[in-house]
Amino acid sequence: MRLFLGFAIVAVAAAAAAWLVDRPGVVVLDWQGYRIESSLAVVLAALVLVMAAAAVLYQFWRWLRRGPMIAGRARADRRRVRGQLALTQGMVAVAAGDKAAALRFGRQAELLIAESPLTMLLSAQAAQLNGDDLAARRYFAAMLERPEMEFLGLRGLIAQATRDGQTGSALNLARRAFTLRPDAPWLVTALFDLEARAGNWAEAGRVIDHALRNKLVAPENGQQRKAVALYQMARTMRESDHGTVARKLALESLSLDPGLVPAAAFAADLLLAQGKRRRALHLIEQTWALQPHPDLGAVYEAALADEPAPRRLARVEKLAGLRANDRHSRLMLARAALAAGEFDSARAALEPLTADDPDAETCRIMADLEERARGPAYARTWLTRIEAAPSGPGWVCEVCDHGVADWSAYCDNCQSFDSLRWGRLNGDTRIARNGAADAASTSGRTESLPPAQGAAPPPPPPDAASVPVDGPERAG
Numbered sequence: 001m002r003l004f005l006g007f008a009i010v011a012v013a014a015a016a017a018a019w020l021v022d023r024p025g026v027v028v029l030d031w032q033g034y035r036i037e038s039s040l041a042v043v044l045a046a047l048v049l050v051m052a053a054a055a056v057l058y059q060f061w062r063w064l065r066r067g068p069m070i071a072g073r074a075r076a077d078r079r080r081v082r083g084q085l086a087l088t089q090g091m092v093a094v095a096a097g098d099k100a101a102a103l104r105f106g107r108q109a110e111l112l113i114a115e116s117p118l119t120m121l122l123s124a125q126a127a128q129l130n131g132d133d134l135a136a137r138r139y140f141a142a143m144l145e146r147p148e149m150e151f152l153g154l155r156g157l158i159a160q161a162t163r164d165g166q167t168g169s170a171l172n173l174a175r176r177a178f179t180l181r182p183d184a185p186w187l188v189t190a191l192f193d194l195e196a197r198a199g200n201w202a203e204a205g206r207v208i209d210h211a212l213r214n215k216l217v218a219p220e221n222g223q224q225r226k227a228v229a230l231y232q233m234a235r236t237m238r239e240s241d242h243g244t245v246a247r248k249l250a251l252e253s254l255s256l257d258p259g260l261v262p263a264a265a266f267a268a269d270l271l272l273a274q275g276k277r278r279r280a281l282h283l284i285e286q287t288w289a290l291q292p293h294p295d296l297g298a299v300y301e302a303a304l305a306d307e308p309a310p311r312r313l314a315r316v317e318k319l320a321g322l323r324a325n326d327r328h329s330r331l332m333l334a335r336a337a338l339a340a341g342e343f344d345s346a347r348a349a350l351e352p353l354t355a356d357d358p359d360a361e362t363c364r365i366m367a368d369l370e371e372r373a374r375g376p377a378y379a380r381t382w383l384t385r386i387e388a389a390p391s392g393p394g395w396v397c398e399v400c401d402h403g404v405a406d407w408s409a410y411c412d413n414c415q416s417f418d419s420l421r422w423g424r425l426n427g428d429t430r431i432a433r434n435g436a437a438d439a440a441s442t443s444g445r446t447e448s449l450p451p452a453q454g455a456a457p458p459p460p461p462p463d464a465a466s467v468p469v470d471g472p473e474r475a476g
């Protein structure tokens with residue numbers, strides 16, 4: 001097309017030239033006494049030359065004007081390259097924990113490419129690395145203004161608020177982040193913890209349901225969280241007199257985590273209160289096989305309170321037989337035997353416990369037993385030992401070894417979730433609650449004692465209050 005146009009122009013020009021040559025004429029310019037006389041062809045040629053010169057001049061002028069602009073663009077390109085380099089080096093410094101370099105490259109990048117989202121991230125991270133929380137917060141807050149960086153900024157602010165113990169604002173930020181990215185695994189876990197610690201167990205339950213449905217948590221982890229949330233919701237329901245709902249929630253919690261002792265004791269207590277005694281007893285037996293616990297024992301004893309002592313003993317023997325060598329089994333058995341007047345059975349049940357630095361509860365039952373079986377003089381030895389005896393087991397955090405009397409979803413000391421295991425309070429015991437599937441196994445559980453050995457220490461002599469009993473002989 002362009003070729004055709006070129007040919008057309010040349011053809012027209014040639015035709016015009018031929019036409020002019022065929023029709024010669026003269027152009028006369030008469031101006032202020034000057035007179036120029038020339039042929040038309042020459043004048044036209046001169047005109048074309050002048051126009052060509054003007055075009056060249058115009059191009060030159062444009063080049064002069066655009067020069068600085070081109071130079072400026074080249075300078076900006078160089079800055080961007082240097083900025084990108086500073087950014088990369090800064091990220092590497094952050095990864096390496098090099099505080100000074102992170103800060104230096106962060107500032108460089110900020111000067112060279114200030115508006116880049118990555119620069120803001122680097123500056124925030126460098127500020128964090130240098131312990132400048134205020135500056136870090138400023139960068140994260142600035143990120144909230146930009147939609148593409150909002151989530152990143154929220155993540156930084158959530159981490160800061162959580163670390164500073166500002167759980168209220170952390171919760172609000174996490175909820176905002178959840179509306180942006182409900183598919184972020186770290187966020188659902190963080191949001192669950194924040195809702196749970198604020199006591200919003202129903203919200204926490206919804207979050208973990210969402211996480212389980214969308215496979216954002218490992219199934220065991222998610223189910224453990226859901227079990228605890230359901231148990232806490234059950235407690236709230238009972239407080240507001242919704243006993244049936246509370247029972248359903250507690251039993252659902254146990255179906256997810258059968259070893260959750262507080263939920264089992266709670267559910268059994270509810271069943272008992274609602275006249276479902278058989279189910280209560282059965283539930284306690286099921287849980288006892290996994291983890292004997294005095295709270296379970298207390299509900300069991302309450303459920304059997306109306307039974308005559310011998311029948312009560314027979315039922316407790318069944319329960320204790322599920323974990324025959326466990327301390328709590330032996331204590332329950334001893335109490336029931338004592339109530340039924342079966343002193344020898346009570347003594348046999350307690351024997352292994354008295355061999356191993358007996359705790360206060362053991363001393364108390366022994367005193368009771370001796371009082372009734374052999375008289376006050378025999379009881380006195382045990383009564384004097386109660387004061388100095390070690391306390392029984394309690395809930396011990398498997399993360400930080402902190403011990404507490406009452407179970408809670410979060411460790412008071414290290415804030416770990418569902419980390420409390422029933423065991424000795426001296427901190428050297430590690431117990432796996434959901435570990436052993438073998439209920440009869442004596443290992444891997446609480447302070448299960450070795451089987452009763454025939455060689456238990458002899459009973460203390462009368463009036464031997466000053467004689468230390470079973471001092472050097474330790475079973476474990």
Ligand SMILES: [Zn+2]
Pocket residue numbers: 397398399400401402411412413414415416419
């Ligand atoms: Zn802890």
